Amino acid sequence: MVEMNEFQERARTLVQGESLGYDQRLRRLAVLATDVLPYPAISAACREALEKRVICDMFEGHAPYTARYILPDYEKAIRQGLSYLELPPPTDLDDAISFLQIMYGHVPSVTTYPVYLGDLDKVLAPFVDSELADEELDRKLRRFWIGIDRLIPDAFAHLDIGPHDSRIARSILRVERSLRQSVPNITLKVDPALTPDDLIEDAVRTVFETGKPHFVNHPMMVADHGERYAAVSCYNSLKIGGGAHTLARLNLKEVALRHSGSSDEFLDQTLPNYVELTAELIEARIRSLVEQQHFFDTHWLAAEGLIDIERFSAMFGIFGLAECVNLLMSYDGREEAARYGHNAEADAFSRRIVERVAELVAARPMPYCNGGAGHCYLHSQSGIDLDHNVTAGTRIPVGDEPAMFEHITTCAPHHRYFASGISDIFHVDETAVRNPRALVDIIRGAFISGMRDFTFNLDSNEFVRITGYLVRKSDLVSIADRGSARHGSDFLAAAAENEFHLTQRAVKRVGCHERDPR
Amino acid sequence: MKGLVTNTIKFSTVDGPGNRFVVFLQGCNFNCVACHNPYTIAVCTDCGECIPSCPTGALTINPSGAVLWNESVCNGGDTCVSVCPYDSTPKARYTEVADLLADIRPVAPFLSGITVSGGEATQQTEFVQSLFAAVKADPLLSRLTCFVDSNGAAGPETWQALVNTLDGAMVDLKCLDPEIHRSMTGQPNDMVLAGIRQLHQLGLLYEVRLLLLAGINDDPTLMRRTADWLADINPAMRVKLIGFRNHGSRPHDPPLVEPSNESLLSTADLLRESAPFDVCVI
Numbered sequence: 001m002v003e004m005n006e007f008q009e010r011a012r013t014l015v016q017g018e019s020l021g022y023d024q025r026l027r028r029l030a031v032l033a034t035d036v037l038p039y040p041a042i043s044a045a046c047r048e049a050l051e052k053r054v055i056c057d058m059f060e061g062h063a064p065y066t067a068r069y070i071l072p073d074y075e076k077a078i079r080q081g082l083s084y085l086e087l088p089p090p091t092d093l094d095d096a097i098s099f100l101q102i103m104y105g106h107v108p109s110v111t112t113y114p115v116y117l118g119d120l121d122k123v124l125a126p127f128v129d130s131e132l133a134d135e136e137l138d139r140k141l142r143r144f145w146i147g148i149d150r151l152i153p154d155a156f157a158h159l160d161i162g163p164h165d166s167r168i169a170r171s172i173l174r175v176e177r178s179l180r181q182s183v184p185n186i187t188l189k190v191d192p193a194l195t196p197d198d199l200i201e202d203a204v205r206t207v208f209e210t211g212k213p214h215f216v217n218h219p220m221m222v223a224d225h226g227e228r229y230a231a232v233s234c235y236n237s238l239k240i241g242g243g244a245h246t247l248a249r250l251n252l253k254e255v256a257l258r259h260s261g262s263s264d265e266f267l268d269q270t271l272p273n274y275v276e277l278t279a280e281l282i283e284a285r286i287r288s289l290v291e292q293q294h295f296f297d298t299h300w301l302a303a304e305g306l307i308d309i310e311r312f313s314a315m316f317g318i319f320g321l322a323e324c325v326n327l328l329m330s331y332d333g334r335e336e337a338a339r340y341g342h343n344a345e346a347d348a349f350s351r352r353i354v355e356r357v358a359e360l361v362a363a364r365p366m367p368y369c370n371g372g373a374g375h376c377y378l379h380s381q382s383g384i385d386l387d388h389n390v391t392a393g394t395r396i397p398v399g400d401e402p403a404m405f406e407h408i409t410t411c412a413p414h415h416r417y418f419a420s421g422i423s424d425i426f427h428v429d430e431t432a433v434r435n436p437r438a439l440v441d442i443i444r445g446a447f448i449s450g451m452r453d454f455t456f457n458l459d460s461n462e463f464v465r466i467t468g469y470l471v472r473k474s475d476l477v478s479i480a481d482r483g484s485a486r487h488g489s490d491f492l493a494a495a496a497e498n499e500f501h502l503t504q505r506a507v508k509r510v511g512c513h514e515r516d517p518r
Numbered sequence: 519m520k521g522l523v524t525n526t527i528k529f530s531t532v533d534g535p536g537n538r539f540v541v542f543l544q545g546c547n548f549n550c551v552a553c554h555n556p557y558t559i560a561v562c563t564d565c566g567e568c569i570p571s572c573p574t575g576a577l578t579i580n581p582s583g584a585v586l587w588n589e590s591v592c593n594g595g596d597t598c599v600s601v602c603p604y605d606s607t608p609k610a611r612y613t614e615v616a617d618l619l620a621d622i623r624p625v626a627p628f629l630s631g632i633t634v635s636g637g638e639a640t641q642q643t644e645f646v647q648s649l650f651a652a653v654k655a656d657p658l659l660s661r662l663t664c665f666v667d668s669n670g671a672a673g674p675e676t677w678q679a680l681v682n683t684l685d686g687a688m689v690d691l692k693c694l695d696p697e698i699h700r701s702m703t704g705q706p707n708d709m710v711l712a713g714i715r716q717l718h719q720l721g722l723l724y725e726v727r728l729l730l731l732a733g734i735n736d737d738p739t740l741m742r743r744t745a746d747w748l749a750d751i752n753p754a755m756r757v758k759l760i761g762f763r764n765h766g767s768r769p770h771d772p773p774l775v776e777p778s779n780e781s782l783l784s785t786a787d788l789l790r791e792s793a794p795f796d797v798c799v800i
Contacts (some may be wrong), residue, residue, distance in 0.1 A: 043777035405528045405625055433529045434798065435628065442529070443626025 027112050027182045032060040033069045040284035040292075046277045055278045057285065058110075058247050058384070064289040065300075066108035068315075072117035072306045073231055073241040078126070084300035093127040093137075095142045103314045104152060107301070113152045115233040117159040117184055119240070122267055123170040130166055138178075145175050146229050149183040156221060157184045163191035163218045173202050177209040186213035187198055189221070192447060200282035204436040204443075207456050214423070215443055216414075216453040224419040235423040236379065242311025242371045244420065249317030249381040250278045252324035252353070252465040253390045256331075263349060264422040267356045275360040282314045282376060284368060290368050293443050300476040313372030314419050316361050317381030318354075322391040325350045341396030341410050354394060358417040377420035393422060401427075408446050415452040424454040433458070521645030524558050524637060528625045534665040534688060534724065535632025539622050541649070544610035546638040548648070548669050548703040550692065552731055552774060554766035557599040558637040560606040566655040568598035568608050577608055587611075594595075605768075615645070615652050623658055631663030631685065640672035643679055650683035665724065670710035677716055687717050687726035688758075693735040694744040702735065711747075718751050725756040730785065732762070732775035741785055745792035753793035759786055760800050 002010070014020070014028050039062045041402065042050070049055045060068060078096060081089040087108060091098040107114035128137060149159065161169040169188075176186065188203045189195075194219075203213050214235055221229050221237055228240040238244055258271040289295050296302045296309045324339040329338035331344055337345040358378055366376050380393030391397045394414045401407050404426055411424050432438055439456065446454060523728060524542040527533075533540045545746045546559045546675055553559065553563050564585045569577045576592040579585055587598075592609075624633060632653060634646050650664040665687040670689040677687075699707035714737040717723040726748060730736045761777045777785075786797045 139520040403528070405628065408628075409624075428531075435531045435536070435800065437535060438529075438531035438537035441630050442628050445537075446589075 002032075004036075007032065031059075031061050034063045034065070037063045042284050043277075046280045046284075048277070049274065050281065051279045052254070054251055054258065054274060054280055055057055055386075056249050056251065057281060060110055060246060060285070061347065063293060064246060064285055064293060064295075065293040066110065067112040067243050067245050067289065067312060068247055069115050069236055069238055069244040070107060070109055070301065071116040071232060071238055071243045072103070072107055072114075072309060073228075073300055074103070075101065075125045076241070077304075078123060080304075082314055090127070093124065093132065093140055096124055096127045097140065099378040101144070101147055101151065104148075104157075108299070109156075111152040111156050111233075113157055114242075115156050115158055115236075116243075117148065117157055119153075119160045119230055120172065121161045121164075121166045124168050125166065134167065134171065137167065138174055141168075141171050141175045142179065142269065144199055145179055145181065145184070147179040148177075152183060155182050155185055156229045158187065158230075158232045158234065159184050160187045160189060160230045161213070162187075162189035163195045165196050170202060173206045173213075176206050176212060178372075180210050181396070182469060185234055185461055187216055187235070187453075188213040189216050189218040190443065190447065191218040191230075192444060194218075197437075200440045200443055201436050204439045204456075208433050208436070208458055211455070211457060214453060214455040217392035217447045217451060220416070220450075220452050231421065231453065234382070235313065235421045235455075237421045237453065238313075238421065239311040239371050239379075241306065241308055242313075242353070243307065244377070245281060245289055245312055245314045245368065247315040247317055247379065247381070247464060248278050248282045248285070249319055249379075250274055250357075251320045251390060251447050252318055252502060253320030253327070256324040256327040259328070259331070261331075263332055263352075266328055267352060271353070271356055272360055273480075274362070275357060278316060279361070279364045279366070279376070282316065286366070286368050287312055293407075309370075311371045313369040313420075314366060314376045315379040316357075317379040317393075318357055319381045319383060319387070320390040321350055321353065321394040322397050323389075324353065339400075340404055341400060341407070347410055350394070350403065354414050354417055370499045371420070378418050379420040380414065380422035382423055383405075394418075395424060401484050404428075404442070408442075408449060412446070412449045412451050415450055418452060422452055424451070425457055426454060427457045427459060429459055519615050519648040520612040521642045521649070522561065522610050523618070524607065524610045526593050526618070528621075529628065530633070530649055533633040533665075533667060534631065534686065535663070537628055538665070539625055539629055539632045541618060541632065541634045543634060543637040543639055543642050543645070544607070545641045546669070547634055547641055548638065548705055549605075550669075550703045551770055552702070552729060552762050552767055554763065556605045556766075556768050557602065557607045558610075560604045562606045562610060563604055565604070567603060567661075568601050568652055569588060571597045571601045573597060575750055599782060615649050615756060618672060619652055619656060619659070622653070622662075623656075626659055626662060631661055633665040633667055633688075635667035638665040638671070639668050640676050643672070647679055647683060650680070654683055668713075669678055670713045671705060672713055673709060674712070674716055677720060681720055681722070684722055687722050688725050688727060689714055689717065689723065690727045691727060691744070691748075692729060693740075694747055695735075695740060696779065698735055698740075701733070702731070715751055718755075723752070723755070725758050727758045727760055729760045729762055730782065732777040732778045734774075734783065736777055736781060736785060738785075738788060742792060745789045745795075748795070749793035754795075754796065756796040756798070757789060758798045758800065759789070 011029060014025050017025055050057060053332045079089060081087055085102060087099055087102065090099045104114050104117060109115045161172055190200060206212060214231060216231050225239050228242050229237055231237050255270060255274045257265050299306045325340040325346050326338040340346045340350055341504055361376050362376050365374050369375060383392035415422050522544040524544045527540040530538050530540045538688045542558060544558055545561050549559060562585060564583055566579050566585055569579060574591050574593050576588045577585060577598060639646055653659045653662055653664055664683055665686045665688065667688045692702050696707050714723065714726060759782060761782045762774060763776060782799050786799050789795050789797050
């Protein structure tokens with residue numbers, strides 16, 4: 001709990017924060033306010049692990065009053081209208097776009113902005129027929145896109161397209177290439193049997209312009225979540241009409257630093273201990289949201305059947321796998337094997353750690369998590385701006401990545417465990433721009449080898465992925481020069497860039513979704 | 519069946535359509551002034567001059583006098599290549615088709631195909647033919663396309679031998695003028711010109727590559743003649759215009775000059791004015 005004098009000091013810093021716009025001050029003050037309330041009840045061991053940052057609550061605040069990630073069922077909303085917002089079902093494309101823009105303003109999330117904007121090719125399909133020419137469709141979506149970027153200045157706002165080809169999906173990619181905005185973030189769902197090469201290639205050309213979209217393995221997602229899922233924020237795959245109550249993450253490097261003994265003892269004792277402390281934190285935060293703040297009993301999205309607590313779960317994140325593996329190899333006296341991503345023994349041990357975490361999380365019942373059959377979803381957490389000397393998720397350390405084929409084959413075996421996303425990033429050089437079909441080949445190969453989701457960073461691109469979300473390099477320069485930015489996520493990026501020098505990395509990026517505690 | 523392989527690359531985005539596995543063969547019948555990997559020109563003579571230069575002791579000579587390279591000790595520094603007096607490398611190895619297939623198989627899901635480059639692919643036609651036939655016969659690999667990257671100096675019997683297994687050829691045309699061609703490569707260009715025409719007739723010509731050296735083969739009148747000659751074969755031909763880069767090439771007296779970007783673009787315009795070529799500038 002924040003003491004009054006500290007609260008005053010932090011509030012004063014925010015209201016006088018010259019680098020923050022009015023809206024940014026307002027939203028940060030709202031986060032600060034809940035920190036004067038008591039933290040949900042947790043054990044002394046859990047509190048200590050939280051304070052030492054072995055486990056991390058993503059600075060969601062002391063009294064969660066919204067689920068972290070919410071995926072409203074926009075198709076249903078369009079069909080039935082919104083009684084809370086007094087909107088009848090739209091009858092044409094202009095109405096539908098206006099309907100969505102209004103609705104976005106009322107969808108809560110941990111960032112205060114909606115993290116899911118819909119599977120827009122499907123949501124808008126009833127309003128696009130052969131009467132509407134492509135040029136007109138592009139014009140309307142272009143206006144819509146500018147509105148999204150200016151009204152929702154947050155790179156975690158995310159929409160999905162695919163796996164089927166459609167005029168709307170093609171128009172969205174054209175508009176993306178012409179506008180080159182960092183918002184919205186986009187995912188293309190790829191089903192090798194349904195998604196034509198030509199659509200994937202169109203998406204790859206868009207990556208060259210804007211760093212988007214992200215690519216997900218549709219059949220693998222459907223196997224875990226059913227047909228009604230979406231990738232949101234950056235990059236979390238969750239059920240549509242559901243979402244995630246909360247995300248807590250376990251720093252495997254810090255766990256390894258607190259371990260003494262063999263690798264087997266790590267897997268049998270130390271790791272299970274910290275997995276349980278993380279689970280305890282998640283359970284306390286879920287109960288606070290559901291039982292104390294009564295989010296699902298009070299929010300209009302639930303009342304109108306656009307979200308259903310039965311389709312929610314929580315996200316159990318891990319990060320720092322690389323450092324954890326290397327430390328444990330050293331403890332066992334095998335310094336030469338302490339190089340995750342470059343040593344077969346280290347890679348094999350990394351898989352044992354991930355399997356063990358998956359097994360423990362799958363065995364830990366969690367209340368109000370029927371979306372995950374009563375358990376958390378496992379998530380490879382891609383980092384926040386405060387992470388020092390620790391690698392995101394299950395990634396190979398930035399700058400130490402092997403060549404792309406070896407990189408993919410090292411990472412791919414982890415992907416099946418992470419139902420709520422893992423988001424590896426591959427860095428490609430400029431020569432690929434003249435040969436987009438080469439990246440189509442790599443995307444297809446990556447999915448065959450068991451990858452769930454990933455994206456590409458082009459080294460010459462104006463856009464760069466920091467811990468997963470996109471920023472324009474020119475916006476980072478503007479923070480350095482002027483100390484201000486229009487998008488809230490740009491500040492996180494500036495901090496991450498200073499810590500990691502991510503824009504100098506040899507081969508890629510990271511993924512993200514957090515609240516800055518400062 | 520064995521071939522003398524310099525090395526392989528699992529993923530390449532610059533050696534034909536899509537992502538490709540590339541096999542570089544050792545040995546070339548040209549000696550181009552602008553060659554960017556001159557260590558692939560000659561076959562190792564086992565002279566042993568590189569052995570003392572190796573900082574990690576990866577090179578030895580065996581009792582029968584052959585230079586051996588121990589890959590597990592090599593640090594990849596290429597000192598051996600830099601001291602070789604014959605434009606060769608001790609690292610090329612006679613490699614079985616079956617061993618190459620074993621390397622290609624795990625990568626195959628990520629590929630559009632394989633490309634044999636060099637060196638000069640057609641100097642080991644029998645091996646190339648055997649590799650391509652094996653790829654086509656392997657159920658896991660048969661969907662892969664088989665390309666060669668060639669200097670074009672191969673007779674009609676070479677292309678005829680490959681006709682059933684080859685899916686496309688990328689051929690360099692160093693210069694349409696025979697004398698300039700000879701000064702650039704040490705060889706005449708009649709076989710190259712005939713080869714380009716034959717490959718087009720066989721439906722196997724994927725692209726023609728023009729490597730431009732400033733002041734040597736980029737004269738506008740010559741380029742216009744080149745465009746007319748290419749257009750006569752196929753006015754919709756895919757033509758790749760490559761500006762010479764000093765990186766990797768041998769020193770030359772007088773020094774070779776990289777063409778400016780503007781000069782490359784104006785050559786591209788000149789080509790497009792002559793015919794509706796699919797021109798790609800790199």
